Amino acid sequence: MAHPRRARPIIFMPAKPLTAATDELVALWRSDPFASNPELLAELLDCPEAGLQDCLRQQQCATVVDLHFGAGLAFLLTWQCFARWREQGGAERLHYVAIVPHPCDPAQLAALHAQWPQLEHTARQLQAAWPLPLPGTHRVMLADGAVTLTLVLGEMDEELARLDAPTDLFYLHADPTRFDPLASGWNPYQCKRLARQAWTGAHALVYQGDQATAQAMRQNGFEAHRLPQAMALHYAPAWVRPAAHVATSNTPLLRQPPHARHALVIGAGLAGCAAAERLTARGWRIDLIDACDGPAQRASGNHGGLFMPALARDESPLARLSRAAYLYALNHWQWLGGIGLDRTEADGVAGEQCGVLQLGRDAKQATSFELAAAQWNYPPHYARWLGQDQAAALLGMPVATGGYLFERAGWLNPPSLCRRLLFVAHAQARLHQHFGRTVASLVRNGQQWQAVASEGDVIAAAPVVILAAGAQAKALLPAAGLPLQA
Ligand SMILES: Cc1cc2nc3c(=O)[nH]c(=O)nc-3n(C[C@H](O)[C@H](O)[C@H](O)COP(=O)(O)OP(=O)(O)OC[C@H]3O[C@@H](n4cnc5c(N)ncnc54)[C@H](O)[C@@H]3O)c2cc1C
Known part of the structure; x- marks a missing residue:
């Protein structure tokens, strides 16, 4: 007898549009010394106990996870420090990961950066690379690829639970509500999530570190050390198993001897x-x-292939991957020299970034597209819904339904x-x-x-x-x- 096929459970992961930074939140960043005072933060990062020097000296690729990004002050200072150490034979690459629940818009970012003229050069590069406000992972390559900035836009708890980034150094704030009004604070449960990401020997720097945070971190294997205005922690869990080589959720991560690259x-x-x-x-x-x-x-080997977003109404891993890959590819092709009809292998990629209009296959699909457009409120440069008349006007011919206009999409060879x-x-x-x-x-x-x-x-x-x-x-x-x- 043939076994009936077991139906796969369908897990619908609802899409959640981002909530942008409000003016009140931006005002909080302006008033927080760790988000706004470059001299104070630079002095703190320069302390040997803070851990930054340690990881830039010891690692070939240093990974820093910042859970209170704001306008990126700690990122810009870490980048500056990395550039110095790199010249002296330290880390060759910096991977900086930030979870940002409420991203600011480009105008807010530029206004905040205007307060730090000493960081203008790198701040301008960050502004130019600032991603569209779409949830999920945005990977930005800077300093000719030596610095990778991974910005994860989305809810802190959800994104921290998903994160897979073995970390050398964390930046935390004892009062996370300054960056996310809904944040739950550094309780033992949240700190356990950090411990799961930490390399054995990793550091954590907690701005305005308080006893409650230190206690929660200690319970998860971090040793605390008081600094002026902050707390430096070192991940040294008592339960390290020296023979462990595969990281499971309860086994501290141990670095393996590097194999040939x-x-x-x-x-x-x-x-x-x-x-x-x-x-x-x-x-x-x-x-x-x-x-x-x-x-x-x-x-x-096809002569032409379309590149365009594959929109989904849910937030499944495939939908997240496809969105992140499309956005990454657009940036990377630009870095490769851009897309143009006359490009050769010496200067770019043959094709046209002419925009793509995706019409509904029929009235039912068009309605579903339109509902998704209303639900997501996509940034117009990413996907813009055009009604039937607008689509017809754009094409200069009658069409049966409305459709999505993807301005940055196109075709390439x-x-x-x-x-x-x-x-x-x-x-x-x-x-x-x-x-x-x-x-x-x-x-x-x-x-x-x-x-x-x-x-x-x-x-x-x-x-x-x-x-x-x-x-x-x-x-x-x-x-x-x-x-x-x-
Ligand atoms: C008709 C058609 C239209 C498409 N249109 C689009 C489009 O518009 N937009 C879009 O995004 N995608 C499109 N796709 C999909 C896209 O082309 C593919 O997803 C993509 O090219 C896959 O690339 P790949 O490197 O994985 O595979 P491939 O390009 O197939 O490369 C695999 C390579 O592995 C080699 N190989 C396999 N086995 C061995 C072995 N044992 N030893 C040595 N070499 C081996 C093969 O020779 C081959 O060169 C289209 C695909 C097709 C077929």
Whole structure:
């Protein structure tokens, strides 16, 4: 008897539009010395006990998590400090993560930054990169990729529970309501979430640290140390298991000895070329292998592909990923030289950022689109709802329904994007290409993955392998049970 298929539960995660910073909240930031006084905060960050120097000296990539971003004063000062240490042989990269429940708008940001003329140069870069007010993750690359700013716009509790960013240093405020009127404060439950993100040996700096916060942090493995106007904490849990190598929610994170930054990338379509470009930019050596005699010859070989948001009425992980990826791609393609009809691999990507109008397939879908537009209140540069008449006027022809106008969307030539990515990756002189080579199997040999051809010879070997071979990835690692569908 055939088993009836079990229906998968459908979990609807309702979309929650952002609530922007009010003038009252911005006034609170202006009055808070840690959000507004560069001299005071710089002095605090310069204290060895604060932990910033420690992580910039010891880590190749230092990760700082800031839960009270405001207008980014701590970010700008940390960036300044990072630039100094980098020149002296300290950390090569800074990853700064901030959860922002109530983002300010560009005008508020510029007005707040105007108070800090000494930080004008970097503040202007932050203003230029400031994301659209859309919930979720926005990744901003600064200082030619040396500084990554991950801004997570959304509710503090929800986003902190989702965060996966092993951290060297936290910035906290003992009174979080100054940044989010709904914040619940640093109780033991919230502090446990921080401990789960912390590398063993991580630091936390609590502005205006009070006894209650120190107590809650201590319960979760942090040791407290009093500084003028702040509290410095050090994550040294008594329950470290030295042999632990996989972080579970209750096992403190222990750093592993670094392995060589060398990876195999199998597949030279959009996925593989993008992985190769990003990793070479971060100092990785890459062996890129493809069965075809050049990049982008399978699914990525189409002459034209549309890029546009895929709007969803819920806030599922897929909806968040798709939105974040679209916004990231637009910024990154700009950084690659932009999109234009005359672009070549030496200067950009062939295509047109001409805008896309997505009409409803029928009246039912158009109504559903319109409801979503009202619910989300999207920023107009991202998605603007046009009624039937407006859509017809834009196109200069009659249309059956209204639709979404995506101003920044368009089309591009995927092979041209792949060639541009490899051109940029080549400039790093860490890319080795193996075209016309089919990987028949992947073999784990000691600390290395070997890509083996059907004749039995090893095409290349490295400690890390990235499968960018589309649905064929399943055949390369059948035992892994990869959740791929073709
Ligand atoms: C007709 C069509 C229209 C599309 N339109 C759009 C669109 O408008 N907008 C959009 O965003 N997306 C569109 N897509 C989807 C998009 O093209 C794909 O999602 C994307 O190209 C996938 O890229 P990839 O790198 O994952 O796969 P691929 O481009 O297929 O790259 C995989 C590579 O792996 C190599 N490979 C596989 N197995 C091995 C092996 N064992 N050894 C060595 N090499 C191997 C292959 O040779 C191939 O080059 C479209 C797709 C199709 C087919």
